[in-house]
Amino acid sequence: MQAKRRFDLWTVVSLVTLGFFVLFLLYPLWGLLRQSVFNAKGEFTLEYFKRFFQYRYYTVTIFNSIKVSLAITLVTLLLGIPISYFYSFYQLKGAKFLFVVSLLCAMSAPFIGAYAWILLLGRQGVITKFMANTFGLNIGSIYGFDGILFVQSLKLFPLVFIYMNGAFKDIDNSLLEASANMGVVGVKRFFKVILQLSMPTILAASLVVFMRAFADFGTPLLIGEGYRTFPVEIYNQYLGEHGQDYRFAAAISVIGVIMTTAIFLLQKWATSRYNFSISAMHPVEKKKPKGIGGFLMYLYSYALVGLAFLPQAYIVYLSFRNSDGAVFLPGYSFTNYRMAVTRLLGRSVNNTVLLGLAALAIIVLLAVIIAYLVVRRASMLNNVIDTLSMVPYIMPGSVIGVALVIAFSNKPFALTGTALIMIIAWVIRRMPYTIRSATATLQLVPRDVEEAATSLGTSKPKTFFRITVPMMRNGIISGAILSWISIVTELSSAIILYNNRTITLTMSTYVAISRGNDGLAAAFAAITTVVTAVSIMIYLKVSKTEDVKI
Amino acid sequence: MSVDIKIKNALKKFGDNVIIPDLSLTVKKGEFFTLLGPSGCGKTTLLRMIAGFNTIDGGDFYFDERRINDLNPAKRNIGMVFQSYAIFPHMTVRKNVEFGLTNKNLSKAEIRSRAEKFMDLMQISELADRMPTSLSGGQQQRVALARALCIEPDVLLMDEPLSNLDAKLRIEMRSVIKDIQQTVGITTIYVTHDQEEAMAISDRIAVMNKGVIQHIGTPKGIYQRPANTFVAAFIGRSNLLEGELVMKGDMPYVRFEQYEAPVPAVASEFRKPQKVIISARPEELSISREDNGGFKATIISSIFLGLNTHYFMRLENGMQMESVHESTLDSIIEPGTKVSVTFNTDKINLFTADGSTNILTGVQNDAQPSAVSRAGGKRLAVG
Ligand SMILES: Nc1ncnc2c1ncn2[C@@H]1O[C@H](COP(=O)(O)OP(=O)(O)OP(=O)(O)O)[C@@H](O)[C@H]1O
Numbered sequence: 064m065q066a067k068r069r070f071d072l073w074t075v076v077s078l079v080t081l082g083f084f085v086l087f088l089l090y091p092l093w094g095l096l097r098q099s100v101f102n103a104k105g106e107f108t109l110e111y112f113k114r115f116f117q118y119r120y121y122t123v124t125i126f127n128s129i130k131v132s133l134a135i136t137l138v139t140l141l142l143g144i145p146i147s148y149f150y151s152f153y154q155l156k157g158a159k160f161l162f163v164v165s166l167l168c169a170m171s172a173p174f175i176g177a178y179a180w181i182l183l184l185g186r187q188g189v190i191t192k193f194m195a196n197t198f199g200l201n202i203g204s205i206y207g208f209d210g211i212l213f214v215q216s217l218k219l220f221p222l223v224f225i226y227m228n229g230a231f232k233d234i235d236n237s238l239l240e241a242s243a244n245m246g247v248v249g250v251k252r253f254f255k256v257i258l259q260l261s262m263p264t265i266l267a268a269s270l271v272v273f274m275r276a277f278a279d280f281g282t283p284l285l286i287g288e289g290y291r292t293f294p295v296e297i298y299n300q301y302l303g304e305h306g307q308d309y310r311f312a313a314a315i316s317v318i319g320v321i322m323t324t325a326i327f328l329l330q331k332w333a334t335s336r337y338n339f340s341i342s343a344m345h346p347v348e349k350k351k352p353k354g355i356g357g358f359l360m361y362l363y364s365y366a367l368v369g370l371a372f373l374p375q376a377y378i379v380y381l382s383f384r385n386s387d388g389a390v391f392l393p394g395y396s397f398t399n400y401r402m403a404v405t406r407l408l409g410r411s412v413n414n415t416v417l418l419g420l421a422a423l424a425i426i427v428l429l430a431v432i433i434a435y436l437v438v439r440r441a442s443m444l445n446n447v448i449d450t451l452s453m454v455p456y457i458m459p460g461s462v463i464g465v466a467l468v469i470a471f472s473n474k475p476f477a478l479t480g481t482a483l484i485m486i487i488a489w490v491i492r493r494m495p496y497t498i499r500s501a502t503a504t505l506q507l508v509p510r511d512v513e514e515a516a517t518s519l520g521t522s523k524p525k526t527f528f529r530i531t532v533p534m535m536r537n538g539i540i541s542g543a544i545l546s547w548i549s550i551v552t553e554l555s556s557a558i559i560l561y562n563n564r565t566i567t568l569t570m571s572t573y574v575a576i577s578r579g580n581d582g583l584a585a586a587f588a589a590i591t592t593v594v595t596a597v598s599i600m601i602y603l604k605v606s607k608t609e610d611v612k613i
Numbered sequence: 614m615s616v617d618i619k620i621k622n623a624l625k626k627f628g629d630n631v632i633i634p635d636l637s638l639t640v641k642k643g644e645f646f647t648l649l650g651p652s653g654c655g656k657t658t659l660l661r662m663i664a665g666f667n668t669i670d671g672g673d674f675y676f677d678e679r680r681i682n683d684l685n686p687a688k689r690n691i692g693m694v695f696q697s698y699a700i701f702p703h704m705t706v707r708k709n710v711e712f713g714l715t716n717k718n719l720s721k722a723e724i725r726s727r728a729e730k731f732m733d734l735m736q737i738s739e740l741a742d743r744m745p746t747s748l749s750g751g752q753q754q755r756v757a758l759a760r761a762l763c764i765e766p767d768v769l770l771m772d773e774p775l776s777n778l779d780a781k782l783r784i785e786m787r788s789v790i791k792d793i794q795q796t797v798g799i800t801t802i803y804v805t806h807d808q809e810e811a812m813a814i815s816d817r818i819a820v821m822n823k824g825v826i827q828h829i830g831t832p833k834g835i836y837q838r839p840a841n842t843f844v845a846a847f848i849g850r851s852n853l854l855e856g857e858l859v860m861k862g863d864m865p866y867v868r869f870e871q872y873e874a875p876v877p878a879v880a881s882e883f884r885k886p887q888k889v890i891i892s893a894r895p896e897e898l899s900i901s902r903e904d905n906g907g908f909k910a911t912i913i914s915s916i917f918l919g920l921n922t923h924y925f926m927r928l929e930n931g932m933q934m935e936s937v938h939e940s941t942l943d944s945i946i947e948p949g950t951k952v953s954v955t956f957n958t959d960k961i962n963l964f965t966a967d968g969s970t971n972i973l974t975g976v977q978n979d980a981q982p983s984a985v986s987r988a989g990g991k992r993l994a995v996g
């Protein structure tokens with residue numbers, strides 16, 4: 064490193080990157096804020112905020128969102144910690160399979176799962192009807208609070224599972240032996256030692272789950288019905304029951320951002336109180352599950368993962384059923400897919416792939432640059448860039464969608480309705496994965512290696528491209544695949560930004576669902592699911608690690 | 614083509630911390646020069662200033678007559694070997710060795726043959742097409758050395774290249790490095806905090822403490838006539854005692870408690886009565902059960918190591934000291950035995966009371982005197 068900070072090429076890169084964030088992140092957010100406090104005549108007003116807090120009709124959406132997100136967080140912890148414990152401390156047969164399937168569930172598009180559950184357990188659902196007809200049993204409603212809780216818990220517990228695997232893996236066997244020496248074993252040891260040691264991870268997992276649940280748009284949109292949540296409300300206000308009301312939507316968005324920021328800071332504070340890190344010199348030796356306990360372990364793990372996977376499998380199955388577009392008919396064929404072809408399948412796939420790859424290319428470029436700036440050229444400016452790049456992590460997608468529309472619907476940047484704005488939305492929303500992953504990898508690359516190249520007479524650009532970037536490769540690729548998957552399954556900002564020309568796979572799925580074209584929807588959903596699944600397989604091949612940070 | 618290296622009044626700060634206040638030295642063409650000092654004394658910092666990876670906050674650095682302060686590190690034509698090897702993990706051994714050559718305007722064939730030559734020299738030709746992650750530490754360090762030498766650098770810099778290896782490999786690689794340095798004849802600066810390694814490998818050693826050079830000399834010179842008490846204590850082991858210099862006629866005598874012995878080697882300017890610090894290595898002491906005029910001590914314990922026997926004893930003032938003797942057939946002196954101790958006055962060293970200056974003749978110190986006196990003994994704990 065040449066510590067003498069001359070104005071060199073990297074300074075230019077920093078400034079360009081900063082410019083990117085200012086234009087596509089700060090400027091839209093600033094616009095959002097401005098819209099929320101100025102009325103149409105350009106006068107300062109808090110009327111929109113007042114309106115929100117005045118009516119229970121609106122405030123209830125916040126309470127609803129918090130309530131259901133908390134419940135989901137709690138249930139995912141209760142579901143995820145045991146399975147992770149069994150996975151980490153016992154030699155379960157098919158453990159790898161359980162892991163991969165869980166990952167698949169966690170990464171799938173949320174609203175597709177919700178939709179499949181409606182087909183299974185909804186008013187006309189196969190299971191509902193079967194139960195009613197055969198046993199005269201009413202299994203209750205999948206709609207509203209219970210439904211969201213049920214669907215989201217099954218979808219999100221794998222996050223807890225994956226996070227906790229990482230924590231349990233780091234527990235040193237000698238700690239367990241030491242506590243056994245002091246007479247603390249069994250259930251007591253689990254609560255007093257193992258869980259305590261994993262506390263930072265439990266908090267981190269809780270935050271991730273809570274944020275996902277809070278920002279989730281697709282699930283409550285489909286099965287929330289009377290149970291109105293916050294992200295859906297932003298969308299509704301944006302679409303406008305009484306004409307479009309950007310300003311009110313903006314005010315709600317601002318409230319939403321404040322909320323998620325507060326939660327994020329709270330979690331940071333909570334984690335800092337558990338300021339220890341552990342790493343295992345002698346990893347725990349996995350035991351063989353035995354007896355009735357072993358049987359229950361298997362039963363629990365496979366039943367849970369099977370249940371979580373059921374909607375994905377069912378959707379794929381349904382896509383091959385005969386249908387007339389709207390209603391499923393007996394027999395199997397490719398009718399649904401044939402129909403999908405006539406309903407923009409080609410364009411949807413094209414858009415998803417082309418726009419997705421374009422977004423991905425920008426994400427990778429940004430990630431490489433930001434990782435390098437942050438790790439190798441730490442400075443105030445670069446720290447600011449790092450922080451900015453993480454801001455989207457705590458923003459519900461609908462907020463970003465609204466902010467981009469507000470910022471880019473007029474000249475000089477009239478981008479609304481273009482493919483470009485979709486790409487921008489995806490880049491902004493989905494870059495944190497790749498950046499985190501690239502940064503983490505570069506931190507592990509010793510600086511010596513770059514210096515060795517320099518001392519061999521290598522120019523700076525050549526060192527960067529021939530040495531630094533190749534050594535970050537795995538981190539970049541695995542991060543990029545996570546970004547890619549989340550792009551493929553993205554709904555909440557696309558739904559605000561898309562139009563007929565820029566329609567994507569998820570949007571086509573959603574349109575088919577909302578029009579009641581179940582057969583068509585199944586075909587689109589199945590394709591989305593398969594694309595996701597294949598991407599995850601590639602990810603696991605590339606990253607060779609189970610420590611997925613999502 | 615190797616060069617000499619001149620450093621004049623180098624200054625290095627990290628923030629407000631002055632790491633190297635004012636350092637000057639000269640490394641001769643083709644010399645194997647070692648920077649030796651305790652952890653954190655600034656060895657790596659100085660080396661990286663030479664390589665261009667640390668900025669130079671003051672002073673001048675020259676390769677021959679060329680000032681390199683502002684020269685791009687990539688243009689300094691330096692071969693560098695790192696403690697961590699710093700092998701490019703995504704390239705084969707051959708690609709690693711060839712990497713530096715691809716930056717020069719050389720034909721493919723020439724690159725290949727030059728890389729072959731150095732891989733042969735380092736005996737890693739069989740590994741040429743392996744990936745580095747599958748190599749042992751010693752093999753990786755050979756690759757690093759081949760890679761550094763193959764660009765035919767003017768200067769070779771090595772920062773603790775052996776410290777990640779186990780003891781046996783360290784000794785083996787030590788001679789590999791020394792041999793190849795002599796074969797190639799390249800000016801080399803080598804950093805270590807292992808004094809035995811420094812003695813074994815170097816033409817000259819610079820002993821550093823807190824960013825200041827204490828002594829530059831040959832291994833023999835530094836060991837036998839250390840410039841100050843820091844060097845005496847850091848190189849090998851030394852017992853440091855507070856004693857006196859007295860004059861009996863023209864002859865200077867060292868006095869410790871009631872024991873007196875003539876020290877003819879005291880330099881003329883120091884021949885006056887004064888307090889001194891006596892530095893006696895364990896092998897420079899004789900012990901006797903009879904009172905032969907030496908100072909009194911009590912044996913505390915002994916260690917029999919075959920060739921030598923070590924004795925630990927307590928002096929009447931409570932201090933402890935160590936002595937080493939070739940083992941004899943007689944019985945080992947029992948703990949609790951009162952003994953009389955004398956110096957080998959040809960070999961012991963005497964320092965001024967502040968420990969900063971050796972008052973004997975025969976001290977060879979190539980370090981700039983100004984720097985030494987400034988760092989002096991003041992900060993050194995004596996005894
Ligand atoms: N980049 C840096 N920023 C701030 N201080 C530094 C930096 N690099 C080194 N230092 C400080 O400079 C001093 C000298 O460090 P240096 O690495 O040169 O020691 P060293 O002699 O090589 O030690 P060792 O034998 O442990 O490698 C230390 O106090 C260290 O903390």
Ligand SMILES: [Mg+2]
Pocket residue numbers: 656657658772
């Ligand atoms: Mg060092």
